[in-house]
Amino acid sequence: MTDLSESSAPRTPLQLFQNWFAEARQHPEILLPDAMTLATVDHDCRPSARMVLLKSYDERGFVFYTNYNSRKARELEANPYAALVIYWSQLDYQVRVEGSVARVSNQESDVYFQTRPRESQIGALASPQSEVVTSREELETRARELDAFHGNRRIKRPEHWGGYRLQPARIEFWKGRPGRLHDRILYERQANGDWSIQRLAP
Numbered sequence: 001m002t003d004l005s006e007s008s009a010p011r012t013p014l015q016l017f018q019n020w021f022a023e024a025r026q027h028p029e030i031l032l033p034d035a036m037t038l039a040t041v042d043h044d045c046r047p048s049a050r051m052v053l054l055k056s057y058d059e060r061g062f063v064f065y066t067n068y069n070s071r072k073a074r075e076l077e078a079n080p081y082a083a084l085v086i087y088w089s090q091l092d093y094q095v096r097v098e099g100s101v102a103r104v105s106n107q108e109s110d111v112y113f114q115t116r117p118r119e120s121q122i123g124a125l126a127s128p129q130s131e132v133v134t135s136r137e138e139l140e141t142r143a144r145e146l147d148a149f150h151g152n153r154r155i156k157r158p159e160h161w162g163g164y165r166l167q168p169a170r171i172e173f174w175k176g177r178p179g180r181l182h183d184r185i186l187y188e189r190q191a192n193g194d195w196s197i198q199r200l201a202p
Contacts, residue, residue, distance in 0.1 A: 004175040004183035006199045013171040013187040013195060014059055017095060020173070021057075024088045037085040038064065040075040048075065054086070055112060061167040062097060063104060065112060067129035068160045076101050082166055092176030099168040109162035114154075121155045122146050172200070 010016050024033035034054040041047050050072060052064040062084060066073055076082060084097040103109075113121065126143040133139060168189065175183040184200035 003177075004173060004185050006185055006197050009173075009185050009197055011195065011197075012059075013168070013173070014057075016173055016185075017057070017171070020088075020091075020093050020095065024091060024093070027088070027090055029090045030088055033088065035086075036062075036064075037087075038072065039083040039085070040072050041079050041081070042075045043078045048072070055163070061099065061165040063108075063163050063165045065109070065161070065163045067124065067127070068103075068162060069131075070129040072130075073164075076164060084166060094174035096170075096172040096174070097166060097168045098170045099166050101164050101166050104163035104165050106162070110157050112163060113157035113161070118155065119143075122150075124161045125155070125158055177202075 021033065024030050027033070032053070035051055036054055037049050038052045039047055039049040048071065052066065052072075054062055055065055056063045080101045081099070082101045084095075086095045086097075087093070113124075116124075122143050125146050126139060170189070171187045173183075173185045173187075177183055180202060182202035184202055186198045186200050187195045188198070190196055
């Protein structure tokens with residue numbers, strides 16, 4: 001895509017995101033096209049941000065997974081609103097997403113958990129995410145013990161681990177242009193569920 005115009009943009013942001021994401025996934029120099037920054041705010045209105053992976057998306061929103069006892073999860077439970085930023089520098093594309101967040105269903109988390117590599121399943125069990133640990137050896141010992149305990153048996157998703165879905169209220173698509181006159185197209189969800197489309201100054 002050489003330009004980004006409010007007149008030619010799809011009526012819904014999902015189609016435009018699908019197009020950009022497909023382009024990023026096909027780019028040979030983009031190793032993690034699904035990497036995105038997740039920003040949250042705690043009960044004192046102090047922000048924090050970290051990288052997570054986009055695991056699925058549809059008209060309902062953008063899904064990522066984590067430990068429900070982690071810092072990000074605690075902040076989301078206290079303030080269920082968040083922002084995502086995805087940036088593909090090789091394409092000069094940026095996507096910003098803002099909206100409310102809720103847990104996905106247990107069934108959805110169960111299905112995804114079983115697609116993870118076994119060592120990642122063990123890691124979800126072994127790591128008290130965001131908590132202080134005495135050493136790396138403590139984590140590795142815990143992982144070995146859990147691996148031995150489960151043997152060849154199927155590992156069940158722990159209750160403290162699962163997904164969140166960010167349902168977007170605003171999605172901004174940014175395309176770099178010469179002279180810093182970048183294209184910025186903002187989609188905002190209206191009360192009736194439709195999307196408005198506006199151009200923002202760079």
